Amino acid sequence: MIDVNVRQGGKIPLYEEVAGKINYLIEQGTLRPGDRVPSIRNLSKQLQVSINTVKEAYSLLEDRRLLEARPQSGYYVCARLTELPAEPVVDRPAINPAEVSLSSIYQVVMRDLLDPNLLQLGIAVPNLELLPIEKLNRMLAREIRRFPTQAVSYSLPPGNLRLRKQIAQRLLLSGCTLGPDQIVITSGCVEAVVLALRTFCKPGDAVVIETPVYFNFLQMIQDLGLKALEIPASPRGGISLEALEYALDRNPGEVKACIVISNFNNPLGSRMSDEDKLRLVNMLEEHQVPLVEDDIYGDLSYSDERPSVAKSFDKTGNVLLCSSFSKTVAPGYRVGWIVAGRYQEEVERGKMLANVATASPTQLAIAEFLANGGYEHHLRSIRRVYARQTAQMGDAIGRSFPAGTRVSRPQGGFVLWVEMPEGVDSLLLYKKAKIMGITIAPGPIFSIDGKYRNCIRLNAACWTPAVEVAIETLGRLAEEQLAAS
């Protein structure tokens, strides 16, 4: 059942291993900013690998803005211009669940998304130029010719079988051994999460979320009449398990679900370690709280090692894994999926009641693309671009923003979380930036009570001269605010 592509995807190439070693030395402080790293020839001898392998490794580290080549001189560790955003304070007790009552900021931000005259740095959409548009559309056209009747007929839940088989095969890379009957096709990842929540939450129930959190989760929670219990998360390891345990103990029976973006979190960029994923799964199982795991960015790891999912540690069916192809292949195709664990039947029924089925033609096309479109190859190429671009934008922020600004350094995905000095008001920045034709996602929409006033989330999916200028503009606007305060 496992095809060759999938196997290859799971193996770390040698150059990636070499890059990992240098990265480790930098992270540990053995190699410091400005240090010269071993020459290609020396490292090749030292590690007994080919010259080309070291070249590839250094080029990867260059993409990630960890090394820079200086002509006639060699490779040097880049100056790190910015620090990571501050770790959250987790020693204060977690607050009680609260009703979500979002101000009008969100509405305004959402409306701006439709404005084609604005440079959209506020929305987490992939770079259109990195999508396999021609190939995918060609496959769509071919598949509906091959299966004309299937294309116009309902693909009732759980959805197209070939697509589910392909997804099940790919899930091996995330550590999951699942059959196609454990998957339900949805119209995107958002729908998957909504179906999950609607399965086990009644109005008034509390849902654990990370903070800061992807703002659509807050909207969903409000829309479903639920309460939110915010648990601090760190830009490195994600949700604080200590705070979570404290909160679960303090609110027995009240919490009915926990939503986590475990890999390359939006907005923080955090990635949970395998140990933490295991701990999280066990903790929630113990408290009988289902985990809704959103892994939409998992395939966009900057290294070729695809991170595991918390679902892979799930022995009881308590974890519901949600994802889609909206960040990697085609947002407009609206093809996502959920592994619903012990809630499979309810989720299938919920899907039927929500909109009967997901569109058949786009399911056919994604299935074919996964089977014969070179999805793994496609991922390898876009990963490198996103790695380079988030590093480039991070550097630019370091150069243009006020001193003391901190920026996340994600190892996957394409969003950056920027923490500016306390004096900068991101809502004011939002307004000023819009006048300059730029939209950003202001920090307060990522929490239930207007926290993160000095933070913004930026989309680093595109790195163009216009975006470069926009970052300079944003930096200048932030400086002006600080100077005026």
Add this chain to the structure above:
Amino acid sequence: MIDVNVRQGGKIPLYEEVAGKINYLIEQGTLRPGDRVPSIRNLSKQLQVSINTVKEAYSLLEDRRLLEARPQSGYYVCARLTELPAEPVVDRPAINPAEVSLSSIYQVVMRDLLDPNLLQLGIAVPNLELLPIEKLNRMLAREIRRFPTQAVSYSLPPGNLRLRKQIAQRLLLSGCTLGPDQIVITSGCVEAVVLALRTFCKPGDAVVIETPVYFNFLQMIQDLGLKALEIPASPRGGISLEALEYALDRNPGEVKACIVISNFNNPLGSRMSDEDKLRLVNMLEEHQVPLVEDDIYGDLSYSDERPSVAKSFDKTGNVLLCSSFSKTVAPGYRVGWIVAGRYQEEVERGKMLANVATASPTQLAIAEFLANGGYEHHLRSIRRVYARQTAQMGDAIGRSFPAGTRVSRPQGGFVLWVEMPEGVDSLLLYKKAKIMGITIAPGPIFSIDGKYRNCIRLNAACWTPAVEVAIETLGRLAEEQLAAS
């Protein structure tokens, strides 16, 4: 803005007018079953129309099983073998809103839908052979070549503009003058109704429905934690406005929405008159209860006159009109829409939170099909087939089912409501039929409390020798039950 196709669609062809006159004479009893109707030559002289026009008119009436040609003899009025289902009893007071707690029947019935080995007479899906599969798929392939980037990008709410313009143009035929900005594209009609309900109903609120009612509405109501208030409906004119008024007066403030399938109702086949539509709209406006109007069968009128919608009488934005292309063009494309009236903004937001957007490629294809695919021509041809087939199945039921069986005689759509003598149990019939490889929709799933035990709904979209045999089988099974009782 009105294109020529749309205008033509609104005009009744001459042969249709002639057929209408004969139909009137039959309905009034001037021409009775077995009577010979005027010869083609005579009628042509009498009405001053061409021979061909009369031929076309008679052929249409033959399709509808109102006339039959006898060789060497002429046309005769068909013997009507069955009566209409009984009118509901409406003099009893409407009951209070009740929680919907559906038994497992529904689950079983739904699961059977997925079984390709069963002859599906229980599900209201269109005849695949009548869908414009080749043309539509070809248009899809062409549109994504024309708009490759749009095809893979989000088509955020309210959805594809060209599609909304086409829908707005067609709505003229239903009596509505609306702009594209008053329409939101949805993933089918079910999603449109759910989005509407979720906009103004909180758990515990009551929703008025007709009884018998399309079973998915009951599922939705249960799923949203709402209560249902059933109002009797008649197979001719639909919901009883007297009973509705009584119920609204008795439950002031408790009812938060009313769902009605105004044209060619599923399951009853009823069509509300324009007067009743106007009264309904005014009554609900007066009680401040939004009307969710499902018009999914409206385009499948057996005459070329497209019925109006209640929405056309709405002056305040209190009516939300829902429909889709699932019954006429392509269920699997999942393209529907809602005119959300004064709730436009909330519905757009709800759509975004449910699944961000409807798939872009299928929106592009349907827009092109409406603009250049001959939708009106397509409708004219499938209407005749459905008219003929529902009549054929109605006749077959009259021949095969126990004496006293009544069957609806819809003027549009493709479902039949069959009321058998009291001694027949449709749930038992369901089980026995399944053993014979046939599924039907048993009456009790169309109500909250197991009413319509002696009724079934049948799909008359396909009329094949296998279906003909199936009807005979069902009739025999019903007879056996009666004999054993």
